[in-house]
Amino acid sequence: MTDTTKRLRILSGVQPSGTLHIGNYFGALRQHIAMQDAGDAFYFLANYHALTTVNDASTLLELTRDAALDYLALGLDPQKATFFRQSDVPEVCELTWLLSTVTGMGLLERAVSYKDKLARGIQPRVGLFTYPVLMAADILIYDADVVPVGADQVQHIEMTRDMAGYFNTIYGETFHLPEPRLEESTARVPGTDGQKMSKSYGNTIGIFDEGKVLKTKVMGIVTDSTPVESPKDPESNTVWQLYRLVAPPDAAEDMAAQMRAGGYGYGTAKKALLEAIDETFAPFRDRRKELASRPEVVEDVLRDGAGRAREHARRVLDRARSACGIAPR
Secondary structure (H helix, E strand, O other): OOOOOOOOEEEEEEOOOOOOEHHHHHHHHHHHHHHOOOOEEEEEEOHHHHOOOOOOHHHHHHHHHHHHHHHHHHOOOOOOEEEEEHHHOOHHHHHHHHHHOOOOHHHHHOOHHHHHHHHOOOOOOHHHHOHHHHHHHHHHOOOOOEEEOOHHHHHHHHHHHHHHHHHHHHHOOOOOOOEEEOOHHHOOOEOOOOOEOOHHHOOOOEOOOOHHHHHHHHHOOOOOOOOOOOOOOHHHOHHHHHHHHHOOHHHHHHHHHHHHHOOOOHHHHHHHHHHHHHHHHHHHHHHHHHHHOOHHHHHHHHHHHHHHHHHHHHHHHHHHHHHOOOOOO
């Protein structure tokens, strides 16, 4: 019988492999913040995953700290959500091994993200190949109901369900099957070159960029050669696609109308975009600077979150150990 009183369990994470950008914010982070009131939210900094691309210790430490600051500045409330570093919950590594013993090579070979990284020339290491198994452990070890993700991560949730299914079939019902939660309207955020915004492509606008850095990136957005006086299709140009994310709906519609009418140049549109980004994220920037001046507060939040996360992780891991014949701790 289903327990109708059970609170929704929400789980997601962000990989601190580079500076977080507005694509991360509109594609996932904004969902995370909004959903912390919707149930029991678990959000983690995936620094184990980051080791597949970041191989410098001081850099990884700095990026992990920066991602924690970003989340807290953007509105994550540690009294509502359990917020922690992935590496502070070592139980996830043991569960990764248990899942790997029931997961076929074929499933991992079909991972789109793995193929994409190989196509970009990233060395095919074992950690990169087995990345989906660790991700599955991240999700299953907290009995997550929903996982808010960007569109490119939906396959990983499907693979997680497959791995849980393999384990359940062999050892009996052990894991709960999660569902992805995707915000369709902002699933793809374009970068400054028109491709999907990604750290890998070097086309990002940082959430906390400001001043000359922000201006250079916005004014450098790639556009076509349509003359100022000619009509333009807002739906097909990067400037308007970004503007509608950060501007009020009526302002976005006004820019779209002016583009369609002609006589409205990309330079003018970029200036409006620059102003809108600056206004949207300025309050968050101020909060981040205040938090950065008190690193002990951030560390206390992560330490407390890890303690709460481990309580759940140990229970699920013991359940999995018992199922496959390994005595619980």
